[in-house]
Amino acid sequence: MNHGPLLFLSALFSLSLSWFGFVFIPTWQLGGDQPEESVETGQTYPSPRPGLAQQGAEVYRANGCYYCHSQQVTQEPSDFDLTLTATGPNLAALGRVLSEEVRPDLAQAAAVNALGRLPMEIKGLDREFTEYLTNKLMEAGATLKVATVVAAPAAAKPGEVPAHPGDSFTVILTSAGKTPADVAKLLLRIRPSLGGGLTVPVVLARGLSKDDLDKLNKKLTTAGAKTLVKMNLRGVDMDRGWGRRRSVALDYLYDPVVMVGAQRMGPDLSNIGDRQHSRVWHLSHLFDPRIITSEESNAGVDSLMPAYPYLFTKRPRSTPGTPGYQQAIRLVGEQFEIVPKPEAEALVAYLQSLRSGPGLVEAPTPKAPAPAAPPVATAPTAATATSVPAVTPAKPAAVVTPAPEAPKPAPPAK
Amino acid sequence: MSGSSIAAQASTLPDTSEHVGASASPAEIDTSCRGPLLLMFGSAVLWVVLASVFGLLASVKLHSGEFLAHCPWLTYGRLYPAFTNTFLYGFAIQAGLATALWILCRLGRTTLQGPGVTMVGAGFWNLGVTVGLVGILAGYNTGFEWIEMPRHAVLLLFISYAVIAVQGLLTFHARSERQLYPAQWYLVAALFIFPWAFSAASYLLLCHPVRGVVQLAVHTWFASNLQYLVLLPLGVANLYYFIPKILQRPLHNSNLALFGFGTLLLAGGWIGLTVSSPLPAWLVSVSLIAGTFLLVPILATAVNLHRTVSGAYRQMEAAGPIRFFGFSAVSLLIAGLVTAVISLPDANRSVQLTQLLTALRLLWLYAFFAMGAFGAIYYIVPKLVGIEWPSRKLMNAHFWLAVMGTVLTIGVVAAGGFIQGHEMGKLGVPFVDVIKLTLPALRFSTLGELLLVAGHVMLLANLLLVCRHFGRACATQVAGWCGCTVKAGGKR
Numbered sequence: 001m002n003h004g005p006l007l008f009l010s011a012l013f014s015l016s017l018s019w020f021g022f023v024f025i026p027t028w029q030l031g032g033d034q035p036e037e038s039v040e041t042g043q044t045y046p047s048p049r050p051g052l053a054q055q056g057a058e059v060y061r062a063n064g065c066y067y068c069h070s071q072q073v074t075q076e077p078s079d080f081d082l083t084l085t086a087t088g089p090n091l092a093a094l095g096r097v098l099s100e101e102v103r104p105d106l107a108q109a110a111a112v113n114a115l116g117r118l119p120m121e122i123k124g125l126d127r128e129f130t131e132y133l134t135n136k137l138m139e140a141g142a143t144l145k146v147a148t149v150v151a152a153p154a155a156a157k158p159g160e161v162p163a164h165p166g167d168s169f170t171v172i173l174t175s176a177g178k179t180p181a182d183v184a185k186l187l188l189r190i191r192p193s194l195g196g197g198l199t200v201p202v203v204l205a206r207g208l209s210k211d212d213l214d215k216l217n218k219k220l221t222t223a224g225a226k227t228l229v230k231m232n233l234r235g236v237d238m239d240r241g242w243g244r245r246r247s248v249a250l251d252y253l254y255d256p257v258v259m260v261g262a263q264r265m266g267p268d269l270s271n272i273g274d275r276q277h278s279r280v281w282h283l284s285h286l287f288d289p290r291i292i293t294s295e296e297s298n299a300g301v302d303s304l305m306p307a308y309p310y311l312f313t314k315r316p317r318s319t320p321g322t323p324g325y326q327q328a329i330r331l332v333g334e335q336f337e338i339v340p341k342p343e344a345e346a347l348v349a350y351l352q353s354l355r356s357g358p359g360l361v362e363a364p365t366p367k368a369p370a371p372a373a374p375p376v377a378t379a380p381t382a383a384t385a386t387s388v389p390a391v392t393p394a395k396p397a398a399v400v401t402p403a404p405e406a407p408k409p410a411p412p413a414k
Numbered sequence: 415m416s417g418s419s420i421a422a423q424a425s426t427l428p429d430t431s432e433h434v435g436a437s438a439s440p441a442e443i444d445t446s447c448r449g450p451l452l453l454m455f456g457s458a459v460l461w462v463v464l465a466s467v468f469g470l471l472a473s474v475k476l477h478s479g480e481f482l483a484h485c486p487w488l489t490y491g492r493l494y495p496a497f498t499n500t501f502l503y504g505f506a507i508q509a510g511l512a513t514a515l516w517i518l519c520r521l522g523r524t525t526l527q528g529p530g531v532t533m534v535g536a537g538f539w540n541l542g543v544t545v546g547l548v549g550i551l552a553g554y555n556t557g558f559e560w561i562e563m564p565r566h567a568v569l570l571l572f573i574s575y576a577v578i579a580v581q582g583l584l585t586f587h588a589r590s591e592r593q594l595y596p597a598q599w600y601l602v603a604a605l606f607i608f609p610w611a612f613s614a615a616s617y618l619l620l621c622h623p624v625r626g627v628v629q630l631a632v633h634t635w636f637a638s639n640l641q642y643l644v645l646l647p648l649g650v651a652n653l654y655y656f657i658p659k660i661l662q663r664p665l666h667n668s669n670l671a672l673f674g675f676g677t678l679l680l681a682g683g684w685i686g687l688t689v690s691s692p693l694p695a696w697l698v699s700v701s702l703i704a705g706t707f708l709l710v711p712i713l714a715t716a717v718n719l720h721r722t723v724s725g726a727y728r729q730m731e732a733a734g735p736i737r738f739f740g741f742s743a744v745s746l747l748i749a750g751l752v753t754a755v756i757s758l759p760d761a762n763r764s765v766q767l768t769q770l771l772t773a774l775r776l777l778w779l780y781a782f783f784a785m786g787a788f789g790a791i792y793y794i795v796p797k798l799v800g801i802e803w804p805s806r807k808l809m810n811a812h813f814w815l816a817v818m819g820t821v822l823t824i825g826v827v828a829a830g831g832f833i834q835g836h837e838m839g840k841l842g843v844p845f846v847d848v849i850k851l852t853l854p855a856l857r858f859s860t861l862g863e864l865l866l867v868a869g870h871v872m873l874l875a876n877l878l879l880v881c882r883h884f885g886r887a888c889a890t891q892v893a894g895w896c897g898c899t900v901k902a903g904g905k906r
Contacts, residue, residue, distance in 0.1 A: 004586060004602065007594075010679055011603040014643065015610055018683025021700060022635035023618065026628045029694060033626060062553035064491020070767050074690035076839075077763075239841050247692045249627040257557040258629040260692065264767045264838065265476065267845045289479060302846050304853070306475055306490050307483040 030249050040359030048254045049353050056350025059343045061257055063308070069269045070261030071354070073243035075235040080213040081206045087196055088224030095195030097223045099188050102216060103204055107195030111184035114194045115176040122171040122191065130169040133190070137173070140182035201228065233364075241275060242268040244356045245363045266305055271356040282348040283329050283340050287312050291331065311344035437523035437590035440797070446525035447516050448798045450532035454512035455791050457540045459877050461504025462784070463870045468497035470863040477856040487551045495550050495562040502560060502640075503571060504543045506783055507608070508536070510648035511575075513790040514601045515582050517655050521598055522589025528581045535577030542570035558619050558633045560640060561612075568616045572609065579605045596671035597655040600647035603679065611639035627692055634686045634701070641775075642682035642708065645783050650674075650715055652786040653743050656793060658722055660736045661729055666721035674714030681707045688766035689759055705757025712750030719743050733806065737813055738789030745781035745820075752777065764839050769852065770831025773824050780866075781820045788816070788873065795880060801887065804879040808872045815869030823862030830855025 035044045049057070060066065087094055099107035114120070125133065176183045188195050204227075205216065213229065220227050237243060247270060252258045261268075276282065285292045289303035317337050318325050327345075328337040340348075359365030438446075472493040474481050482488040519526050526532065546563030549555075554564040561568065582605050586598070615636030618624050624632055658665045665671065684704035691698055723730060730740040752774055756765050765771065792809060796802050803809055830852040837848040 007599055007602045008606060010676070011606040014603075014679035014683060015607055015639065017680075018635060018639065019614065021684065021697065022631050022638075023614070023624075023628075026631040026693065026697065027624055030628050031625050061557040062492075062555055063486075063489055064495060064555055066557065067491050067494050067559075072690060072692055072767075074763075074766070236839055236841055240845060246690070249692050249694075251692065252630075253626045255626065256623065258627055259557055260627075260630055262559065262688075262767065262771065263769070264834075264845075265769075265849065302850055304477055304479055304849060304856075306479045308489065309484055310486045 038358035039361055040365055045358055046253050052346050052349040053353035056346035059347040060350055066259035066261045068265035070264050071270045072247040072260045073237045073270050075246035078231045079207045081230040082204045083201050083228040084204050084225055085201045085228045086226040090224040091193035091196030093223035094225050095192035097219050099195040108184050110197045111188050111194040112180045115180045119172050119174045125169045136186055140186050243270045244365045248363045251357050269354055273352040273354045274356050279348055280329055282351055287338050311341050312338040314338050438525045443519045443525055444797045446529055450529050450536055451512045451798055453533055454508050454536045458505045458509040459874050461500050463874050465497050465501035466867045466870050468493050470867050472497050473860045473863045492551050496547055499562055500547055509787040511578055516794050517597055518582055518585050521595050523591045524588045527584040532578055532581045535574045538574035542567050556620055560637050565620045572613055596668055597651040599675050600651035604644045604647040608644045611636050631693055638685045639683050642685055649783045649786045652790050653739055656739050661726055663722055666718050670714050670718045674711040678711035689762045702757045706754045709750050709754035716747045733810055735789040735792040738785050742782050742786035749777040749782050764835040768831040768835040769827050773828035773831055776824050799884040801883050803876055805876055808876040812869045812872035815865050819862045819865030823859050826855040826858040
């Protein structure tokens with residue numbers, strides 16, 4: 001490569017390619033976004049910030065708050081719940097899959113259940129196996145009453161021609177005795193269809209990873225069963241109470257400067273307005289983060305956040321009627337009061353305007369709203385509370401008709 | 415890369431063959447570069463000292479919220495961008511440009527075109543950085559990392575860059591050695607890409623902002639181009655030029671270098687989005703794939719350098735500029751590996767929004783780029799002024815301080831970031847506890863930053879000594895011309 005122009009062209013090509021991908025297509029794809037109607041509240045979202053909050057965003061930017069505070073709620077990969085909705089025609093195959101790989105306990109329970117409908121005939125056994133089975137059954141249920149052995153004449157079943165007439169036996173089980181579980185376990189081996197006779201719908205597994213889900217689902221659907229997959233929205237951010245759903249492009253539509261942040265030296269602020277309503281709390285926290293203490297944690301004492309005393313005027317405690325008395329904040333145990341400058345008021349207005357967005361098509365929120373997010377959320381139950389019944393169709397297998405049409409899981413972003 | 419064996423040889427060993435025709439001698443080249451390059455290197459060193467002081471203050475502020483709290487100009491959110499911007503624009507790009515000009519002259523066997531114009535450009539560049547720095551500290555931060563300087567500073571930077579880069583391209587065009595050496599590809603590509611990316615991003619973010627989250631895409635695009643298609647090529651060009659030259663060994667394989675160059679151009683403009691970015695999923699995927707793919711050009715470069723040096727590793731450890739290049743090359747490989755690993759979706763999920771990304775950035779910008787740039791300064795400046803470095807000890811001290819500072823800072827910040835990501839990903843761990851666990855790492859990193867400042871001061875002191883010697887030599891010469899004796903002394 002000895003030509004300058006070639007160098008120029010390769011650089012131009014490289015830059016144009018990435019420009020096309022990173023600038024042109026996103027502009028085309030997202031640049032014309034309009035507020036949407038929320039599927040949760042039915043209201044148009046988002047709406048522009050009020051003027052004071054808009055000024056506060058400038059203060060937020062000028063002081064570089066976004067270097068330590070992100071404004072993006074992340075979400076872990078979802079996990080899945082698998083429900084059996086129909087057993088399908090091939091109970092034997094389903095029973096085998098269930099008892100051998102998926103849920104032996106459920107298969108056994110189904111078999112025990114079937115033992116409630118005695119007598120049960122087990123036909124077409126040879127002499128050797130009949131003896132073996134009889135012994136085993138009697139061993140399993142010590143009080144097993146009778147396992148009647150009847151030589152089956154070939155003529156007894158007109159449609160059936162035994163290979164060796166005269167050697168065919170039928171075991172008729174009349175009572176399972178006191179330990180039906182053992183009997184059921186035994187029977188499952190020779191009659192797997194007993195394990196397939198579940199009462200549906202039944203939840204087979206919870207919290208599966210995508211790989212496990214696919215594996216199980218494939219086995220079940222090839223056995224002819226129909227399944228329902230439920231995706232659980234999960235995320236430590238939501239668990240910490242930093243939002244009710246992950247952030248999507250629409251959340252930033254009216255931000256003149258998008259400050260999603262790249263670091264979390266402090267908590268995420270996407271919904272700080274929901275978590276902390278109090279103006280006084282915000283102002284005191286800005287003045288000195290370490291004087292704030294809350295019942296839930298000693299977050300204030302251990303805070304690394306810089307103090308912003310320059311956003312305030314400090315003065316001796318004033319009396320009612322003095323200008324600024326209304327706005328001033330009198331800290332407990334201090335002889336002075338602090339009067340917030342306009343920047344501080346604007347910044348607090350901005351922080352209060354940061355709210356969790358409502359559920360959208362591409363990012364649904366839990367159906368039952370989570371309990372009002374506590375100021376410092378440590379509720380460990382939030383993870384399960386945020387699950388959403390987003391439903392994927394079960395993988396259609398060759399032997400079954402596809403599962404009924406169901407809404408697809410939300411795409412990661414628009 | 416077809417050509418005669420002589421041409422191929424010429425393209426694998428930088429400027430060592432005899433001069434042909436009207437080509438300029440190294441001495442002529444150095445004389446033509448002297449003014450502008452001394453100005454640019456000198457300012458770059460001043461900026462890097464200042465930047466590291468800002469970095470040190472920011473590092474203290476990160477774990478001590480009360481420190482300097484009363485001064486709005488010195489709050490963390492202003493010190494940190496002041497640090498990154500002075501480092502990037504004041505030091506990295508300026509030193510990179512100066513080195514690029516010199517390498518283009520040497521490899522093209524031609525004198526620098528328009529040294530006077532270049533000097534004016536360099537002066538305005540520094541003015542631009544100063545204006546931008548004051549803007550950031552005064553609270554006119556634009557809100558986009560790495561392009562935080564206010565609009566008027568950006569405009570000034572753009573124009574002065576254009577002035578300098580045009581001289582670089584004219585020099586490239588006027589070269590008398592037509593055969594191109596790999597370092598030249600990287601340099602010319604970087605010279606082209608910076609102004610395009612910089613102006614497009616400034617226009618789309620600062621002048622006529624795009625809507626909503628598209629800003630995030632544009633900003634990532636710019637940062638990726640700046641880091642991987644401007645600074646990375648400049649740094650790689652340094653390694654490709656100086657290592658074979660100092661060791662007097664031909665570059666192992668220029669086809670491999672071409673492969674590395676091509677693949678870098680493909681991957682470089684796409685890197686930097688994290689899995690949870692609120693952007694279309696395909697864009698995030700492409701970005702992560704590009705991050706992993708970056709390993710290809712990095713490995714190609716590393717293998718090429720390894721085969722070049724192979725058998726002479728002892729020489730890489732020798733005191734002098736070569737050590738800086740050696741450290742830079744090793745850092746390049748590590749940075750490439752780490753970037754590839756954290757671009758895997760699962761790894762990326764756990765390290766996004768943590769200090770590990772800060773550590774990685776330091777690895778790229780400091781351990782790789784800045785160390786190479788220091789090596790170039792140590793190599794070029796004596797050639798420009800015709801005086802060896804007055805203090806070898808200061809140079810060695812700088813090297814070891816820089817090594818210790820880099821390893822300490824990057825190591826502990828990365829460890830802190832790893833812990834941070836790990837704890838942040840656990841259910842039920844309050845955020846306060848996450849930060850409390852990263853606190854020791856943050857405190858230790860301050861020590862590393864202190865070492866870096868000390869190292870930069872060594873470099874500055876050495877440079878001032880050179881200037882003093884050079885000033886004396888000039889004064890003696892002038893006195894000689896005038897036929898009278900002047901009391902020697904003073905600065906250049």
